Amino acid sequence: MDQLATLEYALEELRGVVARLDDAHMDIVTNCEPWTVRRLASHALNNQLLWAGLVTGQELVSAEDTMGAVPIGGNLIPVADQIVERALAMWGTDGVLEATHATPFGELPGSVVVNFPTVDAIMHAWDLSASVSHPIEFRPAAIPAISAVVEATCTDEARAAGLIRPPTKPPADSSATERLVAAAGRSTRL
Numbered sequence: 001m002d003q004l005a006t007l008e009y010a011l012e013e014l015r016g017v018v019a020r021l022d023d024a025h026m027d028i029v030t031n032c033e034p035w036t037v038r039r040l041a042s043h044a045l046n047n048q049l050l051w052a053g054l055v056t057g058q059e060l061v062s063a064e065d066t067m068g069a070v071p072i073g074g075n076l077i078p079v080a081d082q083i084v085e086r087a088l089a090m091w092g093t094d095g096v097l098e099a100t101h102a103t104p105f106g107e108l109p110g111s112v113v114v115n116f117p118t119v120d121a122i123m124h125a126w127d128l129s130a131s132v133s134h135p136i137e138f139r140p141a142a143i144p145a146i147s148a149v150v151e152a153t154c155t156d157e158a159r160a161a162g163l164i165r166p167p168t169k170p171p172a173d174s175s176a177t178e179r180l181v182a183a184a185g186r187s188t189r190l
Contacts, residue, residue: 001145003114007091009142010121010149011084014044017125017136018080030131031186032124037131039069041076044124045083051117052090055101055110060086087117105161112152119153122146123184126177130186138177146180154184
């Protein structure tokens with residue numbers, strides 16, 4: 001999988017998880033405490049607009065709303081559909097992956113920046129699904145690409161900046177998905 005295909009896979013997982021949520025789930029506190037399912041889904045979706053806007057020179061959502069997990073009201077399914085389509089189109093813009101962009105981590109090429117929305121989408125898809133007792137398993141063919149993204153983003157520097165939690169120790173019988181989410185700081189058996 002190339003980087004855009006990996007991002008697309010992550011976004012489709014996020015979209016699919018959001019589509020399976022119902023009103024009864026929205027007030028459940030997630031494994032990203034104190035955020036509820038609605039707030040975490042809102043953060044995960046808005047984060048896609050934040051990163052895509054950063055690399056295309058558009059402010060689509062504020063960093064404060066995104067990082068504060070300001071809840072998006074109403075039915076999240078059409079919101080997820082619109083955001084996924086828009087983010088993929090923006091990341092597919094000619095030259096975005098090759099260009100250098102100003103980021104909170106300094107000047108970085110788009111080929112590095114794309115890893116941040118990818119890890120955010122895939123890990124928060126897992127967080128949301130696990131928080132409602134239906135954890136997803138990543139497609140086996142996607143595991144190598146997701147592993148590369150986790151390795152690139154779940155670093156000591158990202159942990160020191162407070163962006164990624166320290167890794168957890170997965171149980172011996174963990175799946176490949178559980179090992180990846182543990183590397184990204186998740187407790188796999190909620």
